[in-house]
Amino acid sequence: MFGTALAPTTLEGWLNAHPHLPGILLAALCLLILFLVVLPRIASRRRGKGRPVLDPVQVEELVTGSGALVVDLRSAEDFRTGHIRGCLHVPFAEFPQRFTAPDPKARRALVLVDETDELAHQAFDLLTQRGFTWLYVMRGGMKAWRRTNRPLAR
Structure with missing residues (x-):
């Protein structure tokens, strides 16, 4: 037609x-x-733009070298699946109450870690507002740690 x-x-x-x-x-x-x-x-x-972030290899070197303290912000269930050896487990919900002010005698850097690094950046902001220095965030969180085949403690 x-x-x-x-x-x-x-x-x-x-x-x-x-x-x-x-x-x-x-x-x-x-x-x-x-x-x-x-x-x-x-x-x-x-x-992480404009912040001190470290990749998993750098975190491992910092922990074994200068003895930085890794603070794991994940839940207890996630923590039990595997964590960085020697880290301090402080679930994000408890974090504001546990880190109220910096210890003037503390000489160790803090490396903040969670599953993806989103909560670690929030914790970083809180700690810098409270006067903490020598802070780092592990880029990519525990997902990046596992992806690079770094050792896990259970």
Whole structure:
């Protein structure tokens, strides 16, 4: 009537009519996977911008070298699944009551750790407001620690 073409009824006809579509779909799928893998790391880098952050290897060296104290902010259940050897477990809910003021005799750096580093940055802000110095956040949290195959204590 108006010269409209009928849509292809078979898969082969559809692919012949739109040969570029499978490539576009594959590219879109690859971009989606890349986005889902990289997004948590981007968020971690944005939170840590302008702050003293350490990667897991640096934390391990700092703990074994100068004896920094790692403060694990995760829940008790997460802590029992594995933690950094020698760390102090202080769940984030208890954190404000446990760290009220810096000890003037303390000479050790504090490294704040949680599962992803989101809570560690919140704790960092609280401690700096209360006058603490020598603070670090482990970038990526315990997920990054496990991803780099660092040792876990149970």
